[in-house]
Amino acid sequence: MDNPEIIDKAAWNKEMLHVFCDLCIKAIDMGMRPNTHFDKASWKYLQTSFKEITDHAFIKAQLKNKWDGCKKDWRIWTKLISETGVGWSAELETISASDEWWKIKIQEIRGAKKFRQAGIEPSLRLKFDRMFTNIVATG
Template sequence: MVQENPQMIWNPKDVQKLIYLLIDEYNKRAFVDGIPKDSNMWQEIAQKLDIPNYPWLSVAQGIGKVNALKQDYRASQFLKDQIGVGWNEEKNTIDADDAWWDLKIAVNPYIVKFKNKGLVNYPQLHLFFGSSTASRALRQSSFQRAPTPEEYVRRDHDLLG
């Protein structure tokens, strides 16, 4: 029996192609508040990807990858928002000692993958995810002070239960 949505291993070229397809749709104003106007858009993107080793690419796999990219973007943005540390241009990530990283990883475990190398597609992902706004437990208005790391943890706990 064939598995309906097998685990997919994305190579960097396919990820880049997905990002450019998303940006194209974004530029066409195909999204309202981060949600596609047309639910068929995901099917069209899956067809346009045309990944040779994965001809059965499903909409769920495409959406799953987009959600993973958004999570990576948010983790990378969390790092960019830190103060009191340097930036390592070669690694494209924060230049800090292990104690700093341990403290921040305890607050946001998703950043661990960026300790030695930054998010490769950050500029493109910033175009797509940078203007999205949060709602409910994750909302932040322009007149509020930036949340502390503890506030991020509390919000995540409130959101995830």
């Protein structure tokens, strides 16, 4: 069992998120996700590599929570941007749609509200696509 005294509280910043995604993609490309989930050895690789790069010691549960949260956000964002008749707000970096459209989507899609003011940045979206496409149903 990991020593709880050396485990960091999982406070994520943008740079750490990108490092985590890059490591996940590398692990996937190396065949460390044989099905839809990483195996025990893969999580150990992610833990070790993440600590080496960021100097943050997160346990498997913390990394898995981040993976699950990213997957959830990606699913919601993918549903929202697949809608017809919406535009893009460069100012907010999110979907540009009427207040009525947002009201409906926030009611229809649990978790959509957070994307009203800011979307998923394009470079991160590409990483999420690599991580989650073909392992989850989006519809």
